[in-house]
Amino acid sequence: MNPLELTLGIMTAVGGFVDISELVFAAKAGSTFGYALIWAFVLGTIGMSVFGEMSGRVAAIAKQPVFNLMRHRLGLKLGLVTLMGSLISTLITCAAEVGGMALILNYLTGWPYPLLALLSVIALIASMWILPFKWIERTYGLLGLMMIVFAVALVAIHPPWAKLAGGIAPQVPPGLSTKELLNYSYFIVAILSAVMFPYESYFYSSGGIEEGWGAKDLLTNRVTCTVGFGLGSLLAIAILASSAQLFGPINVSPEIPGTSALEAATPFGKAGLLLALLGMLFAVAGAAVETCMSNAYAVSQFFGWEWGRHAKPSEAPRFTVAWIAVMLLALLIVLTGVDVMSLVEYAVLFSIIVLPLTYLPLMLLANDKSYMREHANRWLAKALGWLFFVVVTAAAVAAIPLYLLTSGGGG
Amino acid sequence: MARKLLLLLLTLASCSKGPEADLQYVSDARSVAAEWALVNEQAAHGKLTRTYVDSMHQWLRQQMQTDSSSLSQPKSAYAAEIAAVLDQPDDAAPAQLRSYADRLKQIEDSLESA
Amino acid sequence: MSALANIKIVSQLLDLPIIDKDERSCGIVDDIELSGAAGKELRVSALLVGPGAYEGRMPRWLYWLTRKIAGDRMARVPADQIVEIGSVVKLKSRGETLGLHKVEDKVRAWIPRKGAL
Numbered sequence: 025m026n027p028l029e030l031t032l033g034i035m036t037a038v039g040g041f042v043d044i045s046e047l048v049f050a051a052k053a054g055s056t057f058g059y060a061l062i063w064a065f066v067l068g069t070i071g072m073s074v075f076g077e078m079s080g081r082v083a084a085i086a087k088q089p090v091f092n093l094m095r096h097r098l099g100l101k102l103g104l105v106t107l108m109g110s111l112i113s114t115l116i117t118c119a120a121e122v123g124g125m126a127l128i129l130n131y132l133t134g135w136p137y138p139l140l141a142l143l144s145v146i147a148l149i150a151s152m153w154i155l156p157f158k159w160i161e162r163t164y165g166l167l168g169l170m171m172i173v174f175a176v177a178l179v180a181i182h183p184p185w186a187k188l189a190g191g192i193a194p195q196v197p198p199g200l201s202t203k204e205l206l207n208y209s210y211f212i213v214a215i216l217s218a219v220m221f222p223y224e225s226y227f228y229s230s231g232g233i234e235e236g237w238g239a240k241d242l243l244t245n246r247v248t249c250t251v252g253f254g255l256g257s258l259l260a261i262a263i264l265a266s267s268a269q270l271f272g273p274i275n276v277s278p279e280i281p282g283t284s285a286l287e288a289a290t291p292f293g294k295a296g297l298l299l300a301l302l303g304m305l306f307a308v309a310g311a312a313v314e315t316c317m318s319n320a321y322a323v324s325q326f327f328g329w330e331w332g333r334h335a336k337p338s339e340a341p342r343f344t345v346a347w348i349a350v351m352l353l354a355l356l357i358v359l360t361g362v363d364v365m366s367l368v369e370y371a372v373l374f375s376i377i378v379l380p381l382t383y384l385p386l387m388l389l390a391n392d393k394s395y396m397r398e399h400a401n402r403w404l405a406k407a408l409g410w411l412f413f414v415v416v417t418a419a420a421v422a423a424i425p426l427y428l429l430t431s432g433g434g435g
Numbered sequence: 436m437a438r439k440l441l442l443l444l445l446t447l448a449s450c451s452k453g454p455e456a457d458l459q460y461v462s463d464a465r466s467v468a469a470e471w472a473l474v475n476e477q478a479a480h481g482k483l484t485r486t487y488v489d490s491m492h493q494w495l496r497q498q499m500q501t502d503s504s505s506l507s508q509p510k511s512a513y514a515a516e517i518a519a520v521l522d523q524p525d526d527a528a529p530a531q532l533r534s535y536a537d538r539l540k541q542i543e544d545s546l547e548s549a
Numbered sequence: 550m551s552a553l554a555n556i557k558i559v560s561q562l563l564d565l566p567i568i569d570k571d572e573r574s575c576g577i578v579d580d581i582e583l584s585g586a587a588g589k590e591l592r593v594s595a596l597l598v599g600p601g602a603y604e605g606r607m608p609r610w611l612y613w614l615t616r617k618i619a620g621d622r623m624a625r626v627p628a629d630q631i632v633e634i635g636s637v638v639k640l641k642s643r644g645e646t647l648g649l650h651k652v653e654d655k656v657r658a659w660i661p662r663k664g665a666l
Contacts, residue, residue, distance in 0.1 A: 086636045088566065093636065095577065096564040100606050103564070127494075134486040156666055203547060275536050276473060277466040280494045282487070286473060293482040301487070328566050328576035328598075330653060336665045341656035395636050434459035 030244055034252040036165030041256025042263070043311035044124035044281060045117070045218035045368050047304065050260045051278040051287075052433065053211050054267030062191030062261055064212045068219030069257035071412040073249045075383055078390040078405065079225045080245035083232030086395040090229045091325035093395070094385040106381040107326050113374035114223045114319045118350060119357035120367035121312035122148075124281060127364055128305045131282045132298075138359055145355045148312055149348060157234040157333040160317075164310030170303030173288045173296055175262040180291035183269045191265075203430075210426040210433045213419045217376035219257070220416065223318035225382060230321040234334045242399065263287065281364065316354070320347035369432045373423055380417045387413060453508060458546045460502040464517045465539035467499045471520075472532035479529070492525040513542045556593065556634065567598065567626070567638045567649070575644040579603060582625070592628070596638065598649060599623040624648040 042050075053061040079090050086093065095103040126141035133140070152160055200208060237245065266287035271278065278284060285304065288296035317333070324331035324343040331343040338344070357367070387409045393400045401409060427433075474495070478488045503517045520535045556562055558581055567575045579602035585591040601623030604612050626640065626647050633639040644650040 088636045092566045096566075099559075099564060100579075100603065104611075130494075131487050131490045134490055154664055154666055159666075201547070271473075274473065274533070275465055275469040275540050277462070279463055279466050279470065279498050280491070282491050282494065283470050283473075285487070286477060286483075289477055289482045293480075294484055297483055297487060324574075325566075326577075328574050330574045336662070338657055338660040338662045338665075341653055341660045344660055345656060431459045434462060 030247060032162060032166075033244060033248045034255070035169060036162050037248050037252025038165075038256040038259070039168030039171065039307065040161070040165040040310045040314070041253060042168070042171055042259050042304075042307045043117075043218075043221075044120050044308050044364065045214075045221070045372055046260045047124075047263060047281055047284055047308075048278070048365065048368050049211065049214050049218050049372070050263040051267045051271070051284045053215060054264035054269075055271035055277045057197060057208060057211065058268045058272055059188050059191030059265060060195055060197045060208075061211055061215060062188070062264060063194045064215040065219060065257055065261050065264065066192055067194070067415070068216045069253055070408075071216070071415065072220045072224065073253045074405065074408045074412055075220070075225055075386060076228050076253060077246055077249040078386055078401070078409065079229035080232045080237065080249065081242060081399060082386065082389050082396070083229040084237040084239060084241050084245060085397065085399045086389065087233065087238075088395075089233050089321065089325055090226055090382075090386055090389070091322050092328075093389050094382075095326055097385040097388055098381075102381075103326065106378070106385075107322060109374070109378040109381065110222055110226070110322055111319055113371065113378050114221075114226075114315050114322070115350060115353060116357070116367060116374055117221060117223060117371040118312055118315035118319070118354040120364060120371045121308050121315060122351075122354045123358045123364040123367055124308040125305060125312060126358065127281055128301055128308065131285070132301055132305070141355060141358045144309070144312075145351050148309065148316070149351055152313060152317070152333065152347065152351075153337060155333075157231065160313060160333060161231065161310075164306050164313060167306035168303060168310055170299050171259050171307055173292070173299040173303060174259055174266065177288040177291050177296060177300075178262040178266045178269075181266065181269055183265055188265050206426060207430050207433060209422065210430045213376055213423050213426055214372045214433060216416065216419050217372045217379065217423070219260070220379060221371075221375050222378050222382040223315050223375075225386065226318040226321055227314045230318070230325070230332070234332050236334075239399070279365065312351075312354070316347050316350045319350045369427075373427055373432075376416070376423045377420050380413065380420050383409075383413050383416060454511070454513075454546050454549065457506050457508055457511070457513065458543065460505050461513050461517075461539055461543050461546060464499055464502040464513075464520065465536050465543055467495050467502070468520050468532050468536035468539060471495045471527070472529040472536060475526060475532065476529040478526075489525075496521070496525070513539065513546075516542065558593070562593070562596075562634060562638070565634070565636070565638050567596070567640060569640045569644040569647075569649070570632075570642055571644075573644060573650075575640065575647075575649040576624070578638060579623075580605065594628055596626040596628070596631070597623055598626060622651070624651075 083089055098106060122141060122144055125144040126137050129140040130137050263284060270287060270290055285297055285300040288300035320343050321331060323346050329342040330340040332340055389395060391401045474488060474491045477483050499521055506514050508514060516538055563578055563581060565578050567578060569575050576598040578596050580597040581593055582595040582597055583591050584594040599622045600615050600619040601621040603615055624647060630640050630642055631638060632641050
């Protein structure tokens with residue numbers, strides 16, 4: 025295990041953890057319910073670590089990414105249903121990230137939003153064309169580390185640490201009305217979805233193949249998924265906690281993503297504001313790249329095309345056309361004028377519905393000794409895997425009713 | 436069976452008209468007014484860039500406008516309150532904006548308990 | 550022993566990825582051609598690759614839509630081209646000799662070769 029590679033991998037995971045959906049829901053959860061939803065981020069992160077580790081292990085040992093093996097397990101018809109669901113939910117998420125980028129650039133430059141959406145997509149396509157896979161991931165992940173300003177800002181505003189720590193335990197705040205309880209439940213589902221987005225497993229497992237992972241990389245995989253994702257989730261929790269401290273008492277429930285940057289501006293002024301906005305920009309840009317490539321991976325692997333950015337674009341032509349098409353479709357969605365917050369709501373809703381179909385084949389594959397040999401799931405991975413499968417299935421079933429009954433968390 | 440349940444939920448969700456249906460927009464507008472106040476307060480302390488402040492004003496106003504035009508009761512007291520917020524200049528005093536947010540919060544609470 | 554001796558068609562072969570002798574992706578096992586007859590030994594005679602192979606595996610309306618989008622081309626990979634079956638099907642020859650890389654090569658003509666590191 026190369027210490028430098030491992031450190032860079034962890035830092036990339038940290039900087040790349042938060043995307044526009046987590047930003048939005050962390051801020052709203054904190055302002056609406058105080059510290060009471062920290063446990064949902066913790067639970068989602070553990071689930072993401074469990075399935076992330078499994079998907080990395082499957083990539084390293086079976087040498088095949090999740091979507092290849094998923095079609096084999098589910099068959100053509102159910103595989104197509106999963107593929108379509110995944111493509112739609114990830115495309116909406118990609119559009120939300122592109123819209124988020126354009127918004128943040130608007131806060132920084134004041135230039136028109138549609139122009140910034142177009143420039144963002146051009147910059148993203150250019151970076152994905154020019155840079156090899158490792159440097160695509162690392163550039164955005166490492167620049168996204170500017171988000172650490174949120175964690176430092178939280179310390180600077182002296183939150184009630186005991187109350188904050190109390191939010192780690194699963195709870196239902198006392199005295200909630202029926203409406204508030206439904207809203208609280210909706211937030212739990214939305215946070216789980218935002219943290220455990222399906223595209224993250226597809227991207228992570230395909231990334232393992234891109235980087236040529238083998239049995240020697242299993243420890244790197246495990247450490248990245250636990251330490252990297254764990255530290256990354258602390259950034260999301262810091263955003264939630266600052267929102268609870270700063271926004272909740274003054275009736276702010278952030279309706280636009282830019283409000284979150286005030287969490288860093290309040291203690292640190294303009295420097296904090298700029299670091300927060302730049303951190304958000306690169307974290308969201310990284311997520312735009314991941315969602316875009318995840319869709320291209322999914323369709324290429326499902327139909328057996330050449331794929332990967334370890335090869336030059338002309339060496340995987342249909343894969344190249346696929347990711348460019350996804351990025352352009354995301355831009356088109358943004359240019360229709362649908363607002364970013366709505367895109368985030370739809371992304372979270374569609375993704376949680378698709379999540380059980382994503383994780384079930386992954387579980388079955390990781391359990392299968394004919395593919396995984398001595399690296400198949402042991403008792404802990406099996407137990408946690410099935411536990412989280414039940415959790416995401418319950419969330420998927422509850423998602424649409426809760427969305428309708430709470431008007432998308434609006435109360 | 437699942438289809439019938441979904442239909443029922445959709446019907447229930449669309450059934451609420453009037454003040455109850457407007458609750459989410461009153462709640463949004465309350466937050467937007469409070470966010471606007473916070474931006475102006477931080478700007479007055481020199482903590483924000485001019486570009487950020489102008490951009491936030493534009494987006495907050497747009498959001499408030501969307502909430503206002505989504506109301507099913509445009510002649511109601513809360514509609515008038517939201518219109519009064521929209522009449523404020525971009526750099527309105529934070530205290531003034533907060534008073535609107537507080538009044539909208541009271542309206543929101545009374546709609547919720549109705 | 551042949552890679553196809555005593556194989557379970559659905560759980561061990563159908564819908565597996567195919568790679569050629571240069572380790573390039575060449576599609577998925579979209580369907581399987583069998584030889585033999587009722588009451589006699591069944592053998593896998595070929596793998597069928599391409600959207601044309603979906604016809605027997607989808608509802609008619611879905612196959613109609615698939616044909617509109619992707620056409621109905623199909624390549625036939627004789628069973629004697631199979632070297633190994635595991636998490637992928639490995640072939641003896643290059644994909645081009647088996648008619649497996651046609652679309653990829655057509656699309657490649659449109660992709661610039663410059664600029665990528």
